[in-house]
Amino acid sequence: MKDKIKNAKSLEELQALYTETFGKNGTMTAKLKTMATLSNEERAVVNAENTELRGLFKDKQTELENAALNAKLATEYVDVTLDCEPKNRGTLHPVTQTLKDLSAVLESMGFELWTGPEIEDDWHNFTALNTPEYHPARDMQDTFFLENGNVMRTQTSSIQIRAMEKVGVPIKMFAIGSTYRKEMDATHLPSFHQIEGLYVDKDVTMSDLIATLRTLLSKFFERDIEIRIRPSYFPFTEPSVEFDMKWGDKWLEMGGAGMVHPNVLRNCNVNPDEYQGFAFGFGWDRMAMLKYGLDDIRKFYDGDVRWLKNTGF
Numbered sequence: 015m016k017d018k019i020k021n022a023k024s025l026e027e028l029q030a031l032y033t034e035t036f037g038k039n040g041t042m043t044a045k046l047k048t049m050a051t052l053s054n055e056e057r058a059v060v061n062a063e064n065t066e067l068r069g070l071f072k073d074k075q076t077e078l079e080n081a082a083l084n085a086k087l088a089t090e091y092v093d094v095t096l097d098c099e100p101k102n103r104g105t106l107h108p109v110t111q112t113l114k115d116l117s118a119v120l121e122s123m124g125f126e127l128w129t130g131p132e133i134e135d136d137w138h139n140f141t142a143l144n145t146p147e148y149h150p151a152r153d154m155q156d157t158f159f160l161e162n163g164n165v166m167r168t169q170t171s172s173i174q175i176r177a178m179e180k181v182g183v184p185i186k187m188f189a190i191g192s193t194y195r196k197e198m199d200a201t202h203l204p205s206f207h208q209i210e211g212l213y214v215d216k217d218v219t220m221s222d223l224i225a226t227l228r229t230l231l232s233k234f235f236e237r238d239i240e241i242r243i244r245p246s247y248f249p250f251t252e253p254s255v256e257f258d259m260k261w262g263d264k265w266l267e268m269g270g271a272g273m274v275h276p277n278v279l280r281n282c283n284v285n286p287d288e289y290q291g292f293a294f295g296f297g298w299d300r301m302a303m304l305k306y307g308l309d310d311i312r313k314f315y316d317g318d319v320r321w322l323k324n325t326g327f
């Protein structure tokens with residue numbers, strides 16, 4: 015029997031041998047039944063044989079099971095290095111990605127993210143920003159007016175006011191959000207996004223503004239960016255500038271900025287003799303266009319997946 019067990023070729027054959035040995039009418043079962051009539055020496059012999067046979071069955075079973083598993087693994091082998099049809103997992107939209115990148119840069123520079131409503135009242139969108147009714151600067155932005163006198167926010171500068179009203183100064187905040195104007199061409203949309211920054215404290219200067227803009231753009235584009243400022247006009251900053259950045263051999267207009275106008279600080283209950291600061295605002299759709307080499311701002315919002323794939327997203 016011992017040789018038969020050792021030479022068994024399959025689990026079925028082993029099972030048949032087991033039944034032959036330990037089954038109801040098995041040879042070993044019969045021997046065990048006679049134990050009561052045997053002497054101590056004879057019993058020891060039967061016990062030893064019993065233990066040995068059980069051990070042999072167990073070892074052989076393990077051996078045959080492993081062999082079966084190995085055979086299965088060999089035939090059902092999966093080659094994980096084989097090429098396969100790539101799954102389209104989707105990505106973030108370039109504008110969303112730009113927003114995340116810009117937020118990360120500004121947060122790393124100590125600016126805190128604020129939000130505000132897209133339907134804005136006259137006070138926050140215009141009046142508190144030193145642009146009272148009949149002020150000619152209101153014509154600078156083609157506004158969507160609502161019947162109740164509110165407006166679709168034309169600029170994220172409204173969030174500066176909300177932030178200063180809420181927490182006062184010193185303050186170092188930024189905001190990113192949708193803004194709306196009645197405009198539409200290859201570089202202007204009726205609904206676009208602006209990014210706004212505000213830093214008010216006791217000793218903030220124009221140099222801080224320039225350094226901040228240069229650092230922000232350089233970090234975002236991951237290279238040294240040269241910037242220049244030109245005199246401009248915004249009712250809520252004095253002096254006001256427009257800032258351009260150098261891209262290749264061209265100067266590109268990026269946005270507006272300046273030192274916060276004393277009237278704006280007063281409107282937010284801040285004493286302009288004690289505090290001063292800078293503010294800046296620009297469209298970040300345009301930054302996404304530059305970073306990803308796109309030419310028509312309208313394509314961002316067409317929802318054309320083929321175009322998005324071509325952008326490398």
Ligand code: FA5
Nearest residue numbers: 169171197202203206268269270271293294295296297
């Ligand atoms: C403003 O909106 C000011 N609030 C910016 C500012 C903030 C100045 C703080 C000073 C201090 P302006 O109207 O120039 O400024 O718009 C700023 C930027 O928004 C523009 O340079 C441009 O990048 C973007 N922009 C304006 N209109 C559109 C539009 N229709 N579509 C896409 N981007 C636009």
